[in-house]
Amino acid sequence: MKRRHMLMGAALGLSTAIAGVPALAQDGTFKIGLILPMTGPFASTGRQIEAAARLYMAQHGDEAGGQKIELILKDDAGVADTTKRLAQELIVRDKVGALAGFGLTPLAMATAPLSTRGQTPTVVMAAATSSITEQSPFIVRTSYTTPQVTSKIAEWAASEGMTKVVTVVSDYGPGIDAEKTFVSTFGNAGGEVTDTLRVPLQNPDFSPFLQKVADAQPDAIFVFVPSGVGAQFMKQYVERGLDKSGIKLLADGGITDDDILNGMGDPALAAITGFHYSAAHDSAKNDEFVQAFQEATNGMRPNFMAVGGYDGMHLIYAALEETGGEGGEAMMDAMKGMSWESPRGPVSIDPETRDIVQNVYLRRVERQDDQLWNIEFQTFEAVKDPGKTGS
């Protein structure tokens, strides 16, 4: 008798386990599928964003718009088909209300058709290629775009009276994006890009390129390389004495990434960078954010990835508050045009392109309290992504 009961119980359990999983998604729970590279070469991106997302939830509670928020973290190791499969499983099996994360451009591109089919709001927290938000009407971005920052660096260079610039970029999508933006913006402002150098992405040796720069004697060089490679570039730049040759070094802020800036040491002092976030940004909101982040992570300094994750969570929370979770389309409508005070300064979501509108800052690396920081010295307010506004 007893045995039969057990068998029946087992059969019942099995059948619900097989058939009933989707039905277990209860009302009143809003799941967010956070897909990040937690392992592999881009693991630092995942670490920063995850810590920031959890910090946001710790600070603001796990309820918004009457719904209980549940965060489901998945690791895609930076491989696009894994990202896509995880996103699909999150939509189909876990019935997530929103997707978030996406460390690299191809990862976001692979997921875009799913966002449309599942009508799932998708918050891009890191990937920076301009065209991502055009891939689906359900994609919104809280990081930045390469042209957004690069165009302002070019404008600033021209306004400082520089006329001859050489660009050095890593030979991959975002690098080429940056090169094109710089050449066209700087050209429109009356300057001239005398040479465009592209360095291989894998194991780059910068010395032959730096020699070319030294020979050309431009007013400045503009550099775009992935943040890890940045440290190596800065070192070789200083070793060749280019920092004392009067050639200024302009770069996208990824090169002096807050996460690794301290480890770069004095060579970093040579850089003038443009970016949308510095951990040293002077505001009460940012001070509080940096302090809480470091307390939660054993002293890790938040970088631009972290702030992208933090604001992404805010966007989802705020949209939920407004709609009470009335489906993906309503949430997207709520997100469009939303504006708030982020640790990086005032930001808003462009209702046309669903891309972020934010300040772009020019910064110098300075040593304060025995640590290196990106100190902002000039602000361009409310910059839209020029990749889409056509300017």
Added chain:
Amino acid sequence: MMTDTSLSPLLASPRPNERVSRDLLRRGRWKPAEFVFWLIVAASFFFLPDRHLLLSEIAILGLFALSLDLIIGYAGVVSLGHGAFFGLGAYVAGLTSIHLTGEPLTGLVLAALAAGLLGLATGPLLLLRASDLTRLMVTLGVAMLVLEGANQAAWLTGGADGLTGVMIDPLLGRFEFDLFGTTGYAYCLIVTFAFFLIARRVVTSPYGLSLRAIRDNPLRARSMGIPVGRRILGLYAFSALIAGAAGALLTQTTMFVSLDVLAFHRSADVLLILVLGGVGYLYGGLLGAIGFKLLQDWFSAITPQYWMFWMGLVLLVVVLIGRENLNALPRTLLARFRKEGRT
């Protein structure tokens, strides 16, 4: 006729020719365990409806590992660059859907043929210096060339951003590739099974027997009159063709291609899977893929940050306990239990 020979003691040892064909027949016969394996696989389609996406990935990886097993397990050619064929197949399938037709079977055939041709073209490089180390280098080199080629040809492949706009028409004009991955899984399963049947037929044929002779002793095989070079080349191209088909399946079920289909980790992973599952009996790749992917899925769900550590630990334990592979694990355990039962 069999009863005849068994009745007459004089005819008990038949001529070598007959012995060989009987041996081949015996090897070619389906064993009960094989039926059970494929029945379970078929059952997974009906009983795990919400895991079809993961299962498709396993089927694709299994097919890819099967293709590698053909050249490692049956021709003794080690390769660290099999991802080149996989990636080429993936890109050809993607480009076919964008520029030619979204019909999945056409894309599959074209992708397989393209990869097979690349195998035929690069195969002779393996014969120049027939040592394992140089073969590793050559295959790795070819894979790197293909990767860099795809990166440079951004106008065609989309470069680092990946190839977007891949749209696949319904299978046979009827079954749409749905969000749950059900059509995708059925498609992957059928294609994998079909290629498995072909591969099984090939290795149990006299041709396959000559390949095993080459693997075990190339010098002796040559002196027996087996055209070693041509055999290896043929099998290499066939293996490349299957890898290309696996790549095409990946593209068609995910509707996206990016450079990481050509990345080194694909070639390395598939080698690992094959070693895990066991080389030289065709099921190694399939079993390895199932074990590897399920473990990975399980660990990475529990701990997204540190799953690689646990994965490495389990692989070590499996190899140490199972001596060489998953297949041997139950046998070894069983033997150990029996031994303990006796003492």
